[in-house]
Amino acid sequence: MSVELNHTIVPARDPQVSARFLADILGLGVGPPLAHFTPVGLAHQVTLDYDRAERFEPHHYAFLVGDQEFDAALGRIQGSGITHYADPACREAGRIYESEQVPGRRGTYFRDPDGHLMEILTPGATERR
Template sequence: MPVELNHTIVPARDPQASAQFLADILGLSVDPPVAHFTPVTLANQVSLDYDQLDDFEPHHYAFIVSEQEFDAALARIQHGGITHYGDPACQEIGQIYRSKHTMGRRGAYFRDPDGHLMEILTPGGAGS
């Protein structure tokens, strides 16, 4: 059997609110609680299991989405007044990036309510 990622724990001050925030941006649903976790399951069946924690370092999570999903997610980000960036250092405010190395891959970064750096990106063309 090939090795696959099954889930990851995402620390959050308010797991339900943070899970709902991400689910709303990505056009997903928050799953029913599993023990004390609030999961959001992605299309490849990997779940982000939000868990309550008061003190943690922000993490980075990147999500590959189709071109249409990217446009829809970016529209939800903009409509929600969420600042997005064209770079991981969060200096290019209100921009998206287009990668020359992956033949047109587009992406954008934004912060969730707990400061985690979220990234949406398209698959790009050949060579990506």
């Protein structure tokens, strides 16, 4: 059997709010509670399991999406007034990046309600199917 990521825990002050925020941006659903976790399902049966925590360091989560999904998510980000950035240091507000290393790749960064740095990015031209 190959090794696959099954789930990861995302600390949040309010798991329902944070899970709903990301699910809304990505056009996904929030699953039913699993014990004390609030799951957001991704491709390949991977879940982000939001769990209540009062103190934590912000993490970075990157999501590979198709071009249409990227445009739709970016539209939801902009429509909601969420600041997005072309760089992970969050200095280039209101912009997306186009990768020099991976031709055809676009992406952007934004913060969730708990300060986690979220990234959406498209596959490069050679990675598209």
